[in-house]
Amino acid sequence: GKNLPSAITIFGAKGDLTRRKLIPALYNLFTDHHLPPVFTICCVDFLEEDEEVFKQDLLAGVNEFSRNGKADEAVWNEFASCITYLQGDFMKEDTYKRLRKKLDTFDKENKKNSVRIFYFAVAPRFIEVIADALHVNTMCGRDQQDRIVVEKPFGTDLETAKKLNRFLTKRFAEKQIYRIDHYLGKEAVQNIMAFRFANYVFEPLWNRKYIDHIQISVAEEVGVGKRGGYYDSSGALRDMVQNHLLQLLCIIAMERPGFYQSELIRDAKVKVLKHIRPFTQQQVFKNVIRGQYTAGNVQGGRRVAYRKEEQVQPASNTETFVAARLFIDNDRWKGVPFYLRTGKSMPVQSSVITIQFKDSPHKIFKDDLTPNRLVISIQPELEISLLFESKVPGLKMKLKPVEMDFTYQEAYTETIPEAYEALLLDVLEGNPTLFMRADQVEAAWKVVMPILDAWKKYPSKELHLYKAGTWGPSTATELLKPYAKDWFRLS
Numbered sequence: 202g203k204n205l206p207s208a209i210t211i212f213g214a215k216g217d218l219t220r221r222k223l224i225p226a227l228y229n230l231f232t233d234h235h236l237p238p239v240f241t242i243c244c245v246d247f248l249e250e251d252e253e254v255f256k257q258d259l260l261a262g263v264n265e266f267s268r269n270g271k272a273d274e275a276v277w278n279e280f281a282s283c284i285t286y287l288q289g290d291f292m293k294e295d296t297y298k299r300l301r302k303k304l305d306t307f308d309k310e311n312k313k314n315s316v317r318i319f320y321f322a323v324a325p326r327f328i329e330v331i332a333d334a335l336h337v338n339t340m341c342g343r344d345q346q347d348r349i350v351v352e353k354p355f356g357t358d359l360e361t362a363k364k365l366n367r368f369l370t371k372r373f374a375e376k377q378i379y380r381i382d383h384y385l386g387k388e389a390v391q392n393i394m395a396f397r398f399a400n401y402v403f404e405p406l407w408n409r410k411y412i413d414h415i416q417i418s419v420a421e422e423v424g425v426g427k428r429g430g431y432y433d434s435s436g437a438l439r440d441m442v443q444n445h446l447l448q449l450l451c452i453i454a455m456e457r458p459g460f461y462q463s464e465l466i467r468d469a470k471v472k473v474l475k476h477i478r479p480f481t482q483q484q485v486f487k488n489v490i491r492g493q494y495t496a497g498n499v500q501g502g503r504r505v506a507y508r509k510e511e512q513v514q515p516a517s518n519t520e521t522f523v524a525a526r527l528f529i530d531n532d533r534w535k536g537v538p539f540y541l542r543t544g545k546s547m548p549v550q551s552s553v554i555t556i557q558f559k560d561s562p563h564k565i566f567k568d569d570l571t572p573n574r575l576v577i578s579i580q581p582e583l584e585i586s587l588l589f590e591s592k593v594p595g596l597k598m599k600l601k602p603v604e605m606d607f608t609y610q611e612a613y614t615e616t617i618p619e620a621y622e623a624l625l626l627d628v629l630e631g632n633p634t635l636f637m638r639a640d641q642v643e644a645a646w647k648v649v650m651p652i653l654d655a656w657k658k659y660p661s662k663e664l665h666l667y668k669a670g671t672w673g674p675s676t677a678t679e680l681l682k683p684y685a686k687d688w689f690r691l692s
């Protein structure tokens with residue numbers, strides 16, 4: 202049904218996500234002829250708003266945030282003619298009656314049942330209300346072509362995630378539910394699958410016998426900005442580790458699926474989470490470092506302390522930085538530490554995964570050798586590089602590490618789609634591979650629960666402050682010992 206008319210409903214149309222990510226992504230898909238010939242984007246939100254004014258604001262969003270820069274006027278006008286605004290309270294029955302009428306009319310006009318997508322770009326408290334209303338008003342009942350897309354946070358802990366899963370799966374088939382983790386849509390993250398499973402050269406080395414340790418680091422330059430209200434009750438563990446970092450870990454650590462097929466891939470990923478060694482409360486404080494930024498300079502700009510940010514409690518103990526050491530207890534990984542790190546207000550944005558290989562057991566050179574290291578850079582640079590020793594030209598046998606480098610910039614002329622473009626297209630085409638199944642979300646919560654519990658019990662114990670614009674508390678570097686002296690960065 203690729204060419205069926207599509208009706209995309211966005212709840213939370215006045216929100217940041219719609220303006221920054223969803224509309225620019227849909228616009229770029231439209232520009233590149235990936236949207237079906239007939240579609241409508243129905244934007245729903247509470248605010249009273251003139252439709253033209255609303256669209257002008259979306260256009261401003263595209264101009265500011267689209268990877269292609271400013272929109273083409275003619276193309277935008279054509280695209281925008283398919284957008285409508287529906288003012289409605291998510292809590293009121295009448296909103297859904299009007300929405301349903303609108304969608305039914307669209308179908309009648311096209312004499313076809315459209316593919317219906319309902320995107321929940323809303324605060325978590327609205328998810329159940331909207332889901333229930335869609336169900337009660339029988340707008341999203343055909344499991345072949347009606348889908349809902351749910352943003353994170355998906356629950357705030359294991360219990361609430363389970364509850365939400367139960368709620369949703371009572372009303373929709375699992376195959377209709379697309380739980381977003383936008384990291385899975387990133388180009389360089391998708392490429393890890395290709396790198397690992399289309400290149401047999403690395404596969405024999407991809408295990409405890411040859412790998413010393415692995416680092417997964419997602420450093421952010423941004424602070425909490427205007428999201429203090431949400432962030433202060435969430436923190437970096439829930440905001441980044443439970444979802445994005447654990448998903449990166451799954452892709453790095455998973456077994457090869459039998460085929461490139463969504464359920465097999467998701468099965469392989471969830472197995473990784475289930476094999477992560479659970480922490481006892483004692484182990485949490487030894488293996489997981491939390492930090493919070495104080496005032497400092499980031500990229501030449503002044504950043505206030507986290508506790509002084511808008512809508513943040515003045516005595517908040519919420520972590521803006523997490524570093525953790527995890528072990529996966531299976532044949533492939535037993536004994537190999539996986540180091541995870543993420544933080545806000547760090548010196549630069551940089552997401553890199555480093556696989557450090559072991560030293561050779563027997564050395565024939567006198568030089569102190571640097572172990573082989575494979576660095577997968579996800580953003581801002583898209584790059585894979587392999588570090589290896591080489592003889593420095595000259596009359597002596599002197600060694601020095603060099604890099605074999607693959608950069609997207611040099612290798613490709615294609616532009617890099619945004620994660621949301623890839624993911625929205627997958628939803629339209631009904632491909633759930635890059636979305637979180639119910640059991641994946643729950644397994645990921647299970648991994649972080651002991652940490653959440655320990656921190657809840659000891660709210661301020663070992664909360665390390667770090668200056669904005671630094672790489673986080675020094676204890677996070679200690680954690681690496683004796684495997685590494687520091688967190689690796691792209692050189």
Ligand code: BG6
Nearest residue numbers: 353383421423440441445552580
């Ligand atoms: C979101 C988090 O899921 O991911 C944000 O809520 C974070 O706090 C963002 O900044 C990072 O995404 P990206 O694509 O900018 O790396």
